[in-house]
Amino acid sequence: MRATLLAAIGAVFTGLLLVLPASWGARWLGLPIDGVGWATIALPYLVLPFAIRGTRPWIALWGWPASHLPALVALRSLTDRAVHEGSGGLWALLAVAATGTAWFLVCLWPPRRAPEPDANDDAPAFPVSRRVHPLSAATLVIVVAITAAFHQAVFGDRDVEPLAANVTLLVGAVAAWYAGVRAFGGKLADVLLDPSARRRYRASLVLQRRPSRGSLLLAVGLAAVAVLVVLAWYLVDLR
Amino acid sequence: MKNAVLLLLATALFAACVWFFAISGDLFAKKDYLAGILHVIAGLALVRAGVELARLAVISRQRGVP
Numbered sequence: 001m002r003a004t005l006l007a008a009i010g011a012v013f014t015g016l017l018l019v020l021p022a023s024w025g026a027r028w029l030g031l032p033i034d035g036v037g038w039a040t041i042a043l044p045y046l047v048l049p050f051a052i053r054g055t056r057p058w059i060a061l062w063g064w065p066a067s068h069l070p071a072l073v074a075l076r077s078l079t080d081r082a083v084h085e086g087s088g089g090l091w092a093l094l095a096v097a098a099t100g101t102a103w104f105l106v107c108l109w110p111p112r113r114a115p116e117p118d119a120n121d122d123a124p125a126f127p128v129s130r131r132v133h134p135l136s137a138a139t140l141v142i143v144v145a146i147t148a149a150f151h152q153a154v155f156g157d158r159d160v161e162p163l164a165a166n167v168t169l170l171v172g173a174v175a176a177w178y179a180g181v182r183a184f185g186g187k188l189a190d191v192l193l194d195p196s197a198r199r200r201y202r203a204s205l206v207l208q209r210r211p212s213r214g215s216l217l218l219a220v221g222l223a224a225v226a227v228l229v230v231l232a233w234y235l236v237d238l239r
Numbered sequence: 240m241k242n243a244v245l246l247l248l249a250t251a252l253f254a255a256c257v258w259f260f261a262i263s264g265d266l267f268a269k270k271d272y273l274a275g276i277l278h279v280i281a282g283l284a285l286v287r288a289g290v291e292l293a294r295l296a297v298i299s300r301q302r303g304v305p
Binding site: 142145146149150151152153154158160161164165167168171172175178179183184187188191192198201202205230233 | 256261265277295297
């Protein structure tokens with residue numbers, strides 16, 4: 001679960017700190033970024049799988065944060081005043097600070113239920129996987145896909161005003177955060193990795209199999225209204 | 240079998256949510272904020288539905304395991 005959260009938070013953090021300022025600067029400020037520059041920007045994404053495996057804590061606490069430095073040193077314009085000026089820049093910096101804080105909090109958070117260590121055994125207190133968990137990889141993929149979906153809308157070949165671009169990227173960051181951290185790293189990882197959460201979820205499913213007549217009618221009504229609105233939107237063209 | 244079908248449906252919902260997010264990004268970029276917000280809500284609902292299906296797949300796969 002921790003690895004899944006780290007995958008989501010790490011992808012969002014690198015996007016906010018490096019990818020979006022670089023794309024922004026290249027699009028509107030004309031910053032020259034060559035292939036080596038984009039390679040240094042991609043470096044944290046290459047280090048991230050090693051950080052989320054959890055086999056060596058120094059990679060998560062030092063190696064991955066330090067992997068952002070080559071891009072920040074090689075492309076000093078990423079931290080230029082022109083990129084982060086105004087309220088949009090302030091919000092971007094606050095988002096970077098909040099995401100970075102979340103990374104270290106998750107890294108340093110103690111395991112929820114570590115089993116008792118055996119006095120006769122030198123094995124670690126909790127099992128450490130040597131491979132990246134498929135859920136962490138899926139989380140990384142969904143966060144990058146959502147970020148790319150909003151990214152192409154802003155930095156595609158069209159004229160987008162900077163304010164609209166800021167709003168788009170902010171909504172994209174929130175959507176990626178919800179999908180990666182809340183949905184994948186919270187709800188799905190809980191059921192997949194925690195037996196007690198699995199039992200609670202199974203019990204809630206048993207209760208939900210007997211819905212009351214009122215809640216059933218309400219759910220059917222809401223679904224019908226939602227489908228009609230979508231159909232009206234696309235077929236009648238309410239726009 | 241049921242587990243595979245649920246996982247397939249969940250993957251389809253995640254793909255659909257990315258598509259909705261791409262559409263909403265286009266709408267935001269065109270300054271059509273209301274339509275963009277509606278598509279973002281639809282995308283987030285699809286994420287939620289996909290996660291629920293994936294959770295059901297986990298439960299059905301691990302039947303008998305506490």
